[in-house]
Amino acid sequence: MIHSERLDRLATFTSLALRVLLALVFLFAAFPKLADTRTFAEQISYYDLWPQVSALVAVTIPPVELVAAIALLVAPRPWQRGALLVVFTLLCLFTYAVLQAYVRGIDTECGCFGSGGERVGIPKLIENAGLIAACVIAFLLEPRR
Amino acid sequence: MTRAAALRTTLVDAGWRGALLTVVGLAAALGYNAVRKDGIPCFDYEPPTSCSAEASRPQPEVGVVSPEELAHECDNGGLVVADTRSEERFSMGHIAGAVHLPCSASDDAARVVGSLLDGKQDLVVYGETEAEARPVAEALARRTEPALRVRVLQGGFQAWAQQGLACASGGCPRHEGAP
Numbered sequence: 001m002i003h004s005e006r007l008d009r010l011a012t013f014t015s016l017a018l019r020v021l022l023a024l025v026f027l028f029a030a031f032p033k034l035a036d037t038r039t040f041a042e043q044i045s046y047y048d049l050w051p052q053v054s055a056l057v058a059v060t061i062p063p064v065e066l067v068a069a070i071a072l073l074v075a076p077r078p079w080q081r082g083a084l085l086v087v088f089t090l091l092c093l094f095t096y097a098v099l100q101a102y103v104r105g106i107d108t109e110c111g112c113f114g115s116g117g118e119r120v121g122i123p124k125l126i127e128n129a130g131l132i133a134a135c136v137i138a139f140l141l142e143p144r145r
Numbered sequence: 146m147t148r149a150a151a152l153r154t155t156l157v158d159a160g161w162r163g164a165l166l167t168v169v170g171l172a173a174a175l176g177y178n179a180v181r182k183d184g185i186p187c188f189d190y191e192p193p194t195s196c197s198a199e200a201s202r203p204q205p206e207v208g209v210v211s212p213e214e215l216a217h218e219c220d221n222g223g224l225v226v227a228d229t230r231s232e233e234r235f236s237m238g239h240i241a242g243a244v245h246l247p248c249s250a251s252d253d254a255a256r257v258v259g260s261l262l263d264g265k266q267d268l269v270v271y272g273e274t275e276a277e278a279r280p281v282a283e284a285l286a287r288r289t290e291p292a293l294r295v296r297v298l299q300g301g302f303q304a305w306a307q308q309g310l311a312c313a314s315g316g317c318p319r320h321e322g323a324p
Contacts, residue, residue: 059184060170
């Protein structure tokens with residue numbers, strides 16, 4: 001029983017730590033892009049996926065990141081799980097964009113945290129994979145009560 | 146309730162909450178963009194065509210062709226030979242059959258070249274020297290179809306003339322839209 005309680009506490013603490021980590025990453029990602037949406041739209045167009053919707057994506061992504069990050073920190077537990085799903089989906093989309101740019105040899109800034117940041121490449125893919133794993137683990141460890 | 150069923154229920158619950166959070170975020174995004182002074186148009190956006198954008202695109206390969214090899218390709222109907230030198234130098238002497246490019250590979254020049262290259266598969270670019278022509282060739286390679294093979298003449302016009310290969314003289318014809 002005590003062993004089980006300890007495991008539960010460990011799971012809860014781990015989930016909390018991962019949620020805070022993801023929230024901070026997305027907060028730091030959202031603000032620079034909100035401040036300079038035009039540059040973010042240019043960076044998205046460099047990925048050469050759907051350049052014509054670069055502006056729409058640039059306008060909508062940062063506020064969604066911000067809402068998800070805030071929900072991860074302060075929303076009631078059921079909404080935190082919803083926010084984890086949003087973060088997971090966004091990370092999958094970002095990872096796809098980076099991966100296709102890398103495979104096609106497009107050398108561009110990631111645009112993940114505004115301008116002047118990391119470039120597309122293996123380190124960014126590994127970083128994203130880590131964040132996706134954090135999402136999944138946090139979701140599975142969330143208490144169901 | 147089994148673990149799988151519990152997880153499914155949790156996922157469904159998280160799913161609709163996540164969708165709602167996304168809708169809230171989207172509404173906030175569009176509203177904020179509408180009221181801010183430096184909001185950008187969501188649907189009429191033109192991706193940039195500046196040098197910084199080009200630097201972020203993959204650099205297409207620009208090959209090299211020697212004067213002898215090029216001389217053997219004269220009957221290649223899909224080939225365009227482009228001269229990047231000044232009009233004055235072009236009129237004094239150029240490779241027979243070559244067309245004149247405006248001095249810089251600007252957007253206007255790219256449109257002119259686009260019309261010249263319609264239906265062609267091969268482009269050879271030359272200047273007085275190879276080094277002079279290479280930046281123009283690279284810029285054109287970035288702006289034209291990937292299927293077009295772009296090459297630079299090894300040694301430039303100097304090497305062509307030194308080998309006594311076919312030259313012509315006369316001013317360049319005016320192309321519609323050329324600067």
